[in-house]
Amino acid sequence: LAEALAALDPDVLITLETPAALLSDPGPLADALPFARLPRSPRAPALRTSIPLLAGAERDRIGPHPDHVFATLDLGRAVLAVMGVHLDWPTFGEQAWQLEDFNRFWRLLSTPNLVVAGDFNAAPWSAAVDRIEDIARAQVIGGVRPTYFGGVGGRGGRIPVPFGLPVDHVLVSQPIGVVDI
Numbered sequence: 001l002a003e004a005l006a007a008l009d010p011d012v013l014i015t016l017e018t019p020a021a022l023l024s025d026p027g028p029l030a031d032a033l034p035f036a037r038l039p040r041s042p043r044a045p046a047l048r049t050s051i052p053l054l055a056g057a058e059r060d061r062i063g064p065h066p067d068h069v070f071a072t073l074d075l076g077r078a079v080l081a082v083m084g085v086h087l088d089w090p091t092f093g094e095q096a097w098q099l100e101d102f103n104r105f106w107r108l109l110s111t112p113n114l115v116v117a118g119d120f121n122a123a124p125w126s127a128a129v130d131r132i133e134d135i136a137r138a139q140v141i142g143g144v145r146p147t148y149f150g151g152v153g154g155r156g157g158r159i160p161v162p163f164g165l166p167v168d169h170v171l172v173s174q175p176i177g178v179v180d181i
Contacts, residue, residue: 012073
């Protein structure tokens with residue numbers, strides 16, 4: 001897995017439900033992306049990048065919710081904040097708690113250049129995604145890209161979703177532009 005991810009040649013990589021193997025022995029991934037915000041335990045979001053982290057950025061840390069990871073990247077003349085989120089299913093109230101926690105976490109920050117990426121377990125037209133857009137002052141990159149096709153079990157059940165649902169998103173703040181996705 002580490003070799004396959006490194007072969008994608010990303011500048012920033014956010015993994016959700018990060019396997020323990022990527023934390024304990026990342027191999028070529030750590031070589032390609034030496035700067036990291038790693039969780040204390042597996043199955044949480046992790047962030048790796050080839051771009052140096054901003055020195056002394058005290059606000060950069062995992063949490064306060066274990067399903068968020070945040071880092072400020074030092075681009076030289078500017079900084080870029082990158083956040084990975086993994087929201088729970090909206091059916092049992094856990095997602096509402098996570099959104100409140102995201103709001104408290106966001107209030108600690110004041111970074112105009114922001115990318116938020118992750119598994120929102122919500123469609124782009126949902127109240128949850130709308131709420132994160134409002135809180136982060138960022139917009140979902142347009143287009144419909146189904147990423148969940150059901151049938152895997154868990155709280156989602158084994159109900160197939162033939163055409164898929166777009167539940168994984170990337171949001172960017174202005175003036176960040178997106179060339180390709």
